[in-house]
Amino acid sequence: MAKDYYGLLGVSRDATPDQLKRAYRKLARELHPDVNPDADAQQRFREVTAAYEVLSDPQKRKIVDLGGDPLANGGGGGGRGASDPFAGFGLGDIMDAFFGGGGPGGGGRGPRSRVQPGKDALLRLELTLEECASGISKEIAVDTAIVCDLCHGTGCQNDSVPEMCDTCGGRGEVQSVQRSFLGQVVTARPCPTCKGYGEVIPDPCRRCDGEGRVRARREITVKIPAGVGDGMRVRLSNQGEVGVGGGPAGDLYVEVVELPHEVFVREGAELHCTLSIPMTAAALGTVIPLETLHGAEEIRVEPGTQSGTEVLLSGRGMPKLRPNGRTAGTGDLHVHLEVAVPTRLDSRQTELLRELAALRGEEQEDLAAAHTNGRSGGLFSRLRDSFGHR
Structure with a gap:
């Protein structure tokens, strides 16, 4: 007497493949030996696995609907009966059943x-x-x-069309079967002929070589x-x-x-520049023109400005860019003043600076005269003079 495969899965005879899959996965999670070690549960797991293997195969299901049993005497099962708990149920299929895959007979990945x-x-x-x-x-x-402007992306030359791959029958993958202690393990890999597409292009485009792009x-x-x-x-x-x-x-x-940039250094929306001013301008004060990214500006140097003084020009920096691509205000321009001390003076300039120093009470020893009188010359000269007077 033929087994009631529909009853084993708890589905009606008109159940769809998706309904079969859901019913099997629900039972497999309850009855799998790794979850339920009870002997009755293991026997039930063998039965529902065999039932799903039969009903998920259109040919075997047709035999059941006609009143037959495709697993009787090993029929349709390649010598395997329902006593084999992993008949047609590879290791990858077991993982699929428990972690969201299609389960055995679920159609695979497809092309x-x-x-x-x-x-x-x-x-x-x-x-x-x-x-x-x-x-x-x-x-x-x-x-x-x-x-590709010749095939417009089809990859086919002229009016030719892709054809189903003869190697994989359009599935895009080929399977190999191995025996293990778990039973039969089925592994799948992309078809070497069609590269997993399930179809081949017999007459590829001469310009793109079948890729559909150049x-x-x-x-x-x-x-x-x-x-x-x-x-x-x-x-x-x-x-x-x-x-x-x-x-x-x-x-x-x-x-x-x-x-x-040759003048400005950027830090986000802020700009910085260094402006060198003469010593006399720093002492007396002046106005210096500066060309900014927003036009000409005048930098006012107050009398007595020291080196390192910063003059801030608000809103003369870079636009502040928001993540949405719009600007929100403008940064500032920081002008750093650097007082330039002359390195060479002629006699007249030296005389005038001495007069200024005298007026301010800032007279200093004439280093050039001291050097002439032998009272200078650096550290080693002073050490030599010190030892010479002992």
């Missing part, structure tokens, strides 16, 4: 699509500080994969927002590499490389 999404591309763009401050639109040359150089316009800095990236959607089979293109990332 993968020939149309694959493309990868992202990266391009570096050199910009001056002025360009980073104002923003700019630039034409750039991009060398990426684009859709490399080409094209010109595109990239809009750089104001306030970008070194290392920042601008994303251009769908401007990257076109995928195999004419698949959707990835994104193009334009990375900013900010060139050094």
Whole structure:
């Protein structure tokens, strides 16, 4: 008498493959020997496994619906009966059953699509500080994969079409069977003929060799927002590499490389520069013109300014760029004043400085005269004189 395979799984005779799969996975989680070591549970696990193996196979299920038993006398099971708990149930299938896979007879992974999404591309763009401050639109040359204009991404020459792979029968994978202490273990690997696609192109496109894409150089316009800095990236959607089979293109990332500026040093939205002023200007005070990124400005040097003094010009720095690409205010410009002391003086200048020193009570020993009188010459000279007078 034929077994009631539907009853073993607890499903109706018109159950769909998904319903069969859900019922089996539920029972397998309860009855598997690793979960339930009871002898009755193990026997029940063998029975539901055999039932699912039969009902998940369309040919075997047809025999059951006609009143037969495909496992009787080893029929349809390759010499394996329901007594083998892992008949047709490979190790990978066991893991699938417990961790979300399809389970045995669930159809496998199937062929993968020939149309694959493309990868992202990266391009570096050199910009001056002025360009980073104002923003700019630039034409750039991009060398990426684009859709083949001869086959339009199909990979086929003229009007030819892909054909089903004879090696795997369109499944995209081939299986090998091995025996182990667990029983029969079925392993699958991509078909070597069709590379897992399940189909082959008998007459590939002469231009792209069946890939559906070719490399080409094209010109595109990239809009750089104001306030970008070194290392920042601008994303251009769908401007990257076109995928195999004419698949959707990835994104193009334009990375900013900010060139050094001869006057300003940047720290985020803040700008810094060093302005050298004469000693007399620092003492008397003056106004010095400075060309900034926002136009000409006047730097007011107060009388008695010391070296290292900072003059702040508010709102004369870089735009502050938000993550959404919009600007929010402007940074400041920090002008650092450096007093330049003359290294060479003529006799008249020396005389005038001596008069100034006398007026201010700041007379200093004439180093040149001291050297002439032998009272100078550095540390070793003083040590020599000291030992010579003992």
